[in-house]
Amino acid sequence: MTILLAPDKFKGSLSVAQVCQALAEGIGRCYLDADIIQCPLADGGDGxxxxxxxxxxxxxxxxxxxxxxxxxxxxxxxxxxxxxxxxxxxxxxxxxxxxxxxxxxxxxxxxxxxxxxxxxxxxxxxxxxxxxxxxxxxxxxxxxxxxxxxxxxxxxxxxxxxxxxxxxxxxxxxxxxxxxxxxxxxxxxxxxxxxxxxxxxxxxxxxxxxxxxxxxxxxxxxxxxxxxxxxxxxxxxxxxxxxxxxxxxxxxxxxxxxxxxxxxxxxQTFMELSQLTRHIQAADLVITGEGKLDAQTQQGKLISGVCALAREHRKPVIGVCGAAEAGVAEALGLAAIFTILERSSSVEEAMNMAYPKLVEIGQSIKW
Missing domain, CATH: 3.90.1510.10 (Glycerate kinase, domain 2)
Structure with missing residues (x-):
């Protein structure tokens, strides 16, 4: 099974490299034979x-x-x-x-x-x-x-x-x-x-x-x-x-x-540099996300772009994030969504414990 990790950073808590690393660590504990491709992305902002x-x-x-x-x-x-x-x-x-x-x-x-x-x-x-x-x-x-x-x-x-x-x-x-x-x-x-x-x-x-x-x-x-x-x-x-x-x-x-x-x-610049299309074509499952999935995500270009590209190639997408607004999973066409906040007692805990919580999420993803 080939799993593609194509997230943005979780602003205020984790760099995109840390997001990829945490998810890969968790997924690797469940899918011992999975081929995990890390494809960190950005939209031209800081980082x-x-x-x-x-x-x-x-x-x-x-x-x-x-x-x-x-x-x-x-x-x-x-x-x-x-x-x-x-x-x-x-x-x-x-x-x-x-x-x-x-x-x-x-x-x-x-x-x-x-x-x-x-x-x-x-x-x-x-x-x-x-x-x-x-x-x-x-x-x-x-x-x-x-x-x-x-x-x-x-x-x-x-x-x-x-x-x-x-x-x-x-x-x-x-x-x-x-x-x-x-x-x-x-x-x-x-x-x-x-x-x-x-x-x-x-x-x-x-x-x-x-x-x-x-x-x-x-x-x-x-x-x-x-x-x-x-x-x-x-x-x-x-x-x-x-x-x-x-x-x-x-x-x-x-x-x-x-x-x-x-x-x-x-x-577009980072999608081309990362050869995202080729990686999506090779993947069985795509995982993307950012700090918060909300209406702004739908209007933005990065996460919605990943989802659209995966949809074009008929690949399922799972979203991971710190928090999510109601209805965003349906709007983006996500097969499932996992949030750090639902595993935390407070926003502060979600921010401070983002890395281990993402490892947990990686472990809990079943496909």
């Missing part, structure tokens, strides 16, 4: 580079950069040949800030741009930028500034590339852009489809979790609209309604306009 390392031979490059608040930070990106893989969360992530430090108004993606600039300085020809987990709402100004752009106020003075200055941009100076920027192909990887601004835009949907008050959310949204208009006025592409432009506080749109980047699907 993507660790998953990428499962499929590619990558070198780690350490660089001293600025953190989201401009403080020195030792961060890294990965490299294979002339391709660099940069995770925005490594230099500009919410995980780098304490709860009291979160400020969508005053944070910047400058450090992420410094990682990209270092890669360009060292001869890369292609950059993959994974954009989940940002602490920022700067429209990508920080990244662009690290690559030589300057954003000017109405007096021609340079502005700090932070969220509160989006509405003050009156000019864009590209006279000092990185000499290799036009030679490099940049792919921005993620599965967010939010527009640059508006009710579903970067500020209203994501800025509150980055420390923004209701009043600041409104200011940031106005700033993103103004910035998009300034980009157009200076001859850059119209990103106002571009799907995915609002990803990572506007990094999606900013990089498309200023760096000629291409937005690509994180789910």
């Amino acid at each position: 993507s580079l660790d998953v990428l390392a499962q499929y590619l031979d990558l070198d780690t490059v350490n660089v001293l950069v600025a953190d989201p608040l401009g403080r020195p930070l030792q961060a890294n990106y990965r490299r294979a040949g002339t391709t660099a893989y940069v995770e925005l969360a490594a230099a500009s992530g919410l995980v780098l800030l304490g709860a009291q430090e979160r400020s969508a108004m005053d944070t910047s993606t400058l450090g992420t741009g410094q990682l990209i600039a270092h890669a360009l300085d060292h001869g890369v020809k292609e950059v993959y930028l994974f954009i989940g987990g940002s602490a920022t709402n700067d429209g990508g100004m920080g990244i662009a500034q690290a690559l030589g752009y300057r954003f000017l106020d109405n007096k021609g003075q340079p502005l700090a590339p932070i969220g509160r200055n989006l509405s003050a941009v009156a000019g864009i100076d590209r006279s000092r852009i990185h000499p290799r920027l036009q030679e490099v192909y940049i792919k921005v990887v993620g599965d967010v489809d939010n527009p640059f601004y508006g009710p579903r835009g970067a500020a209203y949907v994501y800025a509150p979790q980055k420390g923004a008050t209701a009043a600041e959310v409104s200011l940031l949204d106005q700033g993103l609209q103004h910035f998009a208009e300034q980009l157009m006025a200076n001859g850059y592409p119209d990103i106002r309604t571009l799907a995915g432009a609002g990803a990572a506080g506007g990094v999606g749109g900013g990089t498309v306009a200023l760096l000629s980047a291409e937005l690509v699907s994180g789910t």
Whole structure:
């Protein structure tokens, strides 16, 4: 019997590698002769580079950069040949800030741009930028500034590339852009489809979790609209309604306009890298899941994508998760669903004991 493990991470408790390991450990105790294939997945969010390392031979490059608040930070990106893989969360992530430090108004993606600039300085020809987990709402100004752009106020003075200055941009100076920027192909990887601004835009949907008050959310949204208009006025592409432009506080749109980047699907990227279709074709049973299976899972692309692909090849799918909303198993077409919470006395226990509980679930799966 061939069993395919194709989950996402359990956010806040287990990495995707740990999820695979725990399930394999439990299943291996019941199905002694089973061929267990581990196929960890990601959607372009934080943790993507660790998953990428499962499929590619990558070198780690350490660089001293600025953190989201401009403080020195030792961060890294990965490299294979002339391709660099940069995770925005490594230099500009919410995980780098304490709860009291979160400020969508005053944070910047400058450090992420410094990682990209270092890669360009060292001869890369292609950059993959994974954009989940940002602490920022700067429209990508920080990244662009690290690559030589300057954003000017109405007096021609340079502005700090932070969220509160989006509405003050009156000019864009590209006279000092990185000499290799036009030679490099940049792919921005993620599965967010939010527009640059508006009710579903970067500020209203994501800025509150980055420390923004209701009043600041409104200011940031106005700033993103103004910035998009300034980009157009200076001859850059119209990103106002571009799907995915609002990803990572506007990094999606900013990089498309200023760096000629291409937005690509994180789910599709990892499905191709992992050769998921081939593994599903070879499997008798597919097991997938994430921290919580809910309506957002159905709207998302990773877990629903695994289920759809398995359904296409007529393979049964079992879901595993920390918790699940009613009706999600039927909506995803799961043959069965197992949750950690139903084996725990509290949410806290479910989070703290996620690994051994997943081993138990692996043992209890019968097919």
